[in-house]
Every structure is written in C-alpha cells, then in structure tokens.
Amino acid sequence: MSVIRLLVLGAVRQHGRAHGYQVRNDLEYWGAHEWSNAKPGSIYHALKQMAKQGLLHAHEIAPSTAGGPPRTEYEITEQGAEEYFRLLREALTSYDQKPDVLSAGLGLMVDLERAEALALLEQRMRAIGEWRKAVTEYYTPEDGPGQLGHIGEIMDFWVHSADTGAEWTRSLIERIRGGAYTFAGEGEPFVGVLAEGEENPYGTGKRHPGDDD
Amino acid sequence: MSVIRLLVLGAVRQHGRAHGYQVRNDLEYWGAHEWSNAKPGSIYHALKQMAKQGLLHAHEIAPSTAGGPPRTEYEITEQGAEEYFRLLREALTSYDQKPDVLSAGLGLMVDLERAEALALLEQRMRAIGEWRKAVTEYYTPEDGPGQLGHIGEIMDFWVHSADTGAEWTRSLIERIRGGAYTFAGEGEPFVGVLAEGEENPYGTGKRHPGDDD
DNA sequence: AGGCTGGTAGTCAACTTTGACTAGCGAGGG
DNA sequence: CCCTCGCTAGTCAAAGTTGACTACCAGCCT
Numbered sequence: 001m002s003v004i005r006l007l008v009l010g011a012v013r014q015h016g017r018a019h020g021y022q023v024r025n026d027l028e029y030w031g032a033h034e035w036s037n038a039k040p041g042s043i044y045h046a047l048k049q050m051a052k053q054g055l056l057h058a059h060e061i062a063p064s065t066a067g068g069p070p071r072t073e074y075e076i077t078e079q080g081a082e083e084y085f086r087l088l089r090e091a092l093t094s095y096d097q098k099p100d101v102l103s104a105g106l107g108l109m110v111d112l113e114r115a116e117a118l119a120l121l122e123q124r125m126r127a128i129g130e131w132r133k134a135v136t137e138y139y140t141p142e143d144g145p146g147q148l149g150h151i152g153e154i155m156d157f158w159v160h161s162a163d164t165g166a167e168w169t170r171s172l173i174e175r176i177r178g179g180a181y182t183f184a185g186e187g188e189p190f191v192g193v194l195a196e197g198e199e200n201p202y203g204t205g206k207r208h209p210g211d212d213d
Numbered sequence: 214m215s216v217i218r219l220l221v222l223g224a225v226r227q228h229g230r231a232h233g234y235q236v237r238n239d240l241e242y243w244g245a246h247e248w249s250n251a252k253p254g255s256i257y258h259a260l261k262q263m264a265k266q267g268l269l270h271a272h273e274i275a276p277s278t279a280g281g282p283p284r285t286e287y288e289i290t291e292q293g294a295e296e297y298f299r300l301l302r303e304a305l306t307s308y309d310q311k312p313d314v315l316s317a318g319l320g321l322m323v324d325l326e327r328a329e330a331l332a333l334l335e336q337r338m339r340a341i342g343e344w345r346k347a348v349t350e351y352y353t354p355e356d357g358p359g360q361l362g363h364i365g366e367i368m369d370f371w372v373h374s375a376d377t378g379a380e381w382t383r384s385l386i387e388r389i390r391g392g393a394y395t396f397a398g399e400g401e402p403f404v405g406v407l408a409e410g411e412e413n414p415y416g417t418g419k420r421h422p423g424d425d426d
Numbered sequence: 427a428g429g430c431t432g433g434t435a436g437t438c439a440a441c442t443t444t445g446a447c448t449a450g451c452g453a454g455g456g
Numbered sequence: 457c458c459c460t461c462g463c464t465a466g467t468c469a470a471a472g473t474t475g476a477c478t479a480c481c482a483g484c485c486t
Binding site: 030031034035097099100102103106107109110135138139149150151153154155157158160161164168172175180181182190 | 243244247248310312313315316319320322323348351352362363364366367368370371373374377381385388393394395403
C-alpha cells in the first residue's frame with residue numbers, strides 16, 4: 001500500500017471538508033514531506049483518484065478568496081471512512097519495512113479507541129516475529145551459514161531492524177497502556193490539522209541535511 | 214533514487230552479459246524480492262530504459278534454447294559502470310530511511326575496495342547524525358515538547374531508528390575493519406550470481422509470512 | 427505607475443511501478 | 457498420441473510518482 005491515501009483520507013476526515021491546498025499544508029504540518037513521498041502532485045492525484053472511486057465527494061467551488069485558480073473541496077464518504085480505517089489498521093499491524101507507513105499510522109492512531117490500538121500493536125509484534133523467522137530461514141543454506149559471505153550482512157541488517165523495531169513497539173505499547181495520549185471516545189481530541197489561515201508552528205519550509213533530493 | 218537500477222546494473226556487471234530472466238533470477242537469489250520492489254515488470258523496464266540511455270548495450274538474440282520468446286542480452290557500458298559506482302556509493306552513504314537501498318549496497322559493496330567501503334560507511338555515520346539533529350529540531354515547538362501529544366511518537370520513532378541504525382553501521386565497520394569478507398583487489402571474489410541453469414540454493418519460490426501482497 | 431516578490435492553488439508530461447497476461451517448449455500421465 | 461502442467465522469457469495497460477510549470481492576487485519598492 002502507498003501511504004499517500006492514508007494520509008490524505010486522514011486529513012480530509014479531520015477537517016470535515018477540505019481542499020487540496022489545505023491537505024497539502026496539513027501533511028507538511030505533520031512533517032510528512034520529511035518522512036514520506038507526500039508531494040503536491042501525489043496529493044492532488046490521490047484526491048482525484050479517490051473521488052473517482054467514490055471514497056471522497058468533490059464539490060466544485062468558485063475562485064478562492066486569496067488568489068489562485070478555483071479550488072475543489074472534498075468530503076469523505078462512508079466508503080472512504082471504511083477504507084481509511086482499513087488502511088490505518090493495516091499501517092499499525094503490518095511490518096513491511098516501510099517506516100513512512102508506520103509514521104502515518106502513529107500520527108493517526110488516536111482516531112481509534114485505545115483498546116483497539118493496543119490490540120493492533122500486539123498484532124504488529126507477532127508480525128515482526130514472523131518476519132524475523134522467515135528472514136533467518138530464507139538465508140540459511142544447507143551447508144552452514146559460513147557459505148553466505150558478505151550476503152549474510154543483509155540478513156543481519158534485517159534481523160537487527162526487526163529486533164529494534166519490536167523493542168520500540170513494545171515501549172510504545174507500555175506508554176499507551178500507561179494512559180498516554182487521548183484516543184477516540186476519551187474526550188477532547190488532539191487537534192491535528194491547521195485551521196484556515198493558521199500557520200505551521202514548526203519550522204515551515206526549513207531545509208534539512210539528508211533531505212537528499 | 215530507486216534501488217532497481219543499482220540492482221540491475223550490479224547483476225549485469227557481474228555476469229558480463231546477461232538477459233532479463235537471468236537478472237530476475239539473480240535478484241531473487243539475493244532475496245531482493247523480499248526486501249525491495251524488484252518485480253519482473255520493473256526489471257525489464259529498467260533494462261530497456263538504461264539501454265536507451267546508453268548505460269547498457271542491448272544485443273538482440275534468437276529464440277532461447279529453452280522455449281519462450283526471443284530474448285535480449287545486455288552488457289554494461291563504460292557509462293553504465295560509472296553510474297553503477299555512483300549509485301553504489303550513494304546507497305552506502307546516504308541515510309534516507311529506505312532499507313532496501315542499504316541492503317542492495319551491502320550486497321554489492323565488495324565491488325569497491327575495502328578502504329573506500331570503510332570511508333563511505335564512516336560518511337554514513339555522519340549522515341545519520343545530521344538527520345537525527347534535523348528531526349529533533351523540526352519537532353521542537355517553542356513552548357516545550359509537551360505540546361506535541363502523540364505526534365511526538367513519530368519523532369521518537371525516527372530518532373530510535375537513527376540511533377539503532379548508527380549502532381548497526383558501527384558494528385559493520387568493525388567487522389570490515391577486522392578483515393571480514395573479500396573486497397575488490399583482494400583475490401578470488403565472492404560469486405554473487407547464478408550461472409546459466411544453476412538453481413537457487415536458498416528457498417526458491419517459498420512463501421513467507423509477512424510478504425504482504 | 428510599473429515591476430518584483432511571495433503566497434495560493436493547482437496542472438501536466440515524463441517516468442516508474444504494478445499485476446495480470448501471453449506464448450513457446452519439454453516432461454510426464456493416461 | 458495428446459493434453460495438461462510448469463518453466464522460460466517477456467509484454468502491456470493502468471496506476472502512481474516526480475518535478476517543473478502556470479495563473480492569479482496582494483503588498484512592497486522605487
């Protein structure tokens with residue numbers, strides 16, 4: 001799965017009704033341009049595609065108040081909300097080595113209830129375990145592991161990633177179980193989007209070393 | 214950068230001359246279908262594209278000995294070799310959170326000399342440090358880190374990844390410095406491709422849990 | 427008054443990725 | 457003998473991604 005749909009659905013859903021530029025700003029607010037491929041082209045494409053597929057409903061709107069071309073506002077449909085939760089659950093449980101997917105899941109997990117988030121993360125722990133087992137088995141030649149040479153480093157790297165990923169997931173589970181954060185149905189939700197005209201309190205537009213264009 | 218070009222160039226280069234299906238088998242042999250998006254379509258596309266760009270030279274060949282359509286054999290050009298080493302160096306130094314890129318770099322690093330591989334990995338350590346600094350700075354609001362809520366978990370996750378990634382890179386440097394593996398110019402190289410007709414000694418075609426199609 | 431800059435909002439062509447499909451041949455079973 | 461199965465080798469359309477580009481307005485500078 002690509003992370004774009006999850007992020008876009010999450011943003012539109014939190015706004016209730018949003019146009020592309022607003023979604024774009026939310027994703028930047030979340031830092032998604034740093035850790036995912038959330039670029040304007042991808043975002044607008046995802047909006048159109050999901051509108052075509054009935055996950056979003058598009059309203060054509062007159063030219064904006066602040067210059068620029070006419071904009072389209074989107075609302076999430078019931079079908080879209082279903083898809084949103086499907087993607088969100090998958091992002092939290094599956095261990096697919098795509099850190100951007102997990103990051104998106106973390107940012108949006110509070111749309112679930114605490115108990116479900118915990119259950120999904122426990123499932124994630126099991127998925128990591130299975131992945132680890134599969135990797136070690138794949139890279140075990142019949143005539144002993146010495147035959148692997150430097151190729152064994154690939155396996156070692158993946159195993160190390162799985163182990164540290166599991167360790168981190170475990171610590172997250174502890175924090176959530178200990179009462180951290182406000183999940184669905186627990187009162188005032190954390191405000192995760194920017195209101196119209198509000199500016200990003202984090203460093204908008206800053207460049208970072210390692211961006212690596 | 215996409216990892217496909219690096220993998221394909223590496224495979225063709227080790228063969229001297231190879232057709233698409235051979236490359237495809239090598240990548241499966243390396244386990245690349247597990248940890249990267251190396252699928253038939255991508256591989257054939259990369260071959261054609263790089264031939265068009267002069268990185269590979271294509272020979273049209275009569276129908277194969279073992280059934281199937283006529284196949285095309287490729288050789289790497291001088292320009293292609295340059296591009297290969299550029300990509301390989303980048304894969305080892307840059308910390309872009311794409312574990313498939315590092316994996317490919319690990320599998321192919323022995324095409325470099327030991328001293329250079331070490332220098333590149335040291336550079337990688339510095340890149341990780343910079344990335345870590347950038348992430349913590351981006352996610353630090355003026356009024357204290359308490360304002361972040363669950364969004365802080367995203368940062369924590371990235372910082373944890375950077376730290377464990379650095380730790381692993383450090384250990385790899387130790388192993389290489391300690392004399393592990395055979396690098397370029399150190400005699401008999403490790404054989405990293407399958408000869409015509411040789412079968413994959415690892416579990417060909419095995420399914421793994423977590424494959425997650 | 428004219429021009430330059432910067433923010434708003436989005437389009438587009440080129441490229442890459444994906445997954446399903448094709449077509450030829452040999453081996454083995456009935 | 458013929459028919460299906462599986463392997464060899466690859467094509468293709470649809471979808472996703474990228475980076476450069478457009479057009480409009482407001483404010484500022486000169």
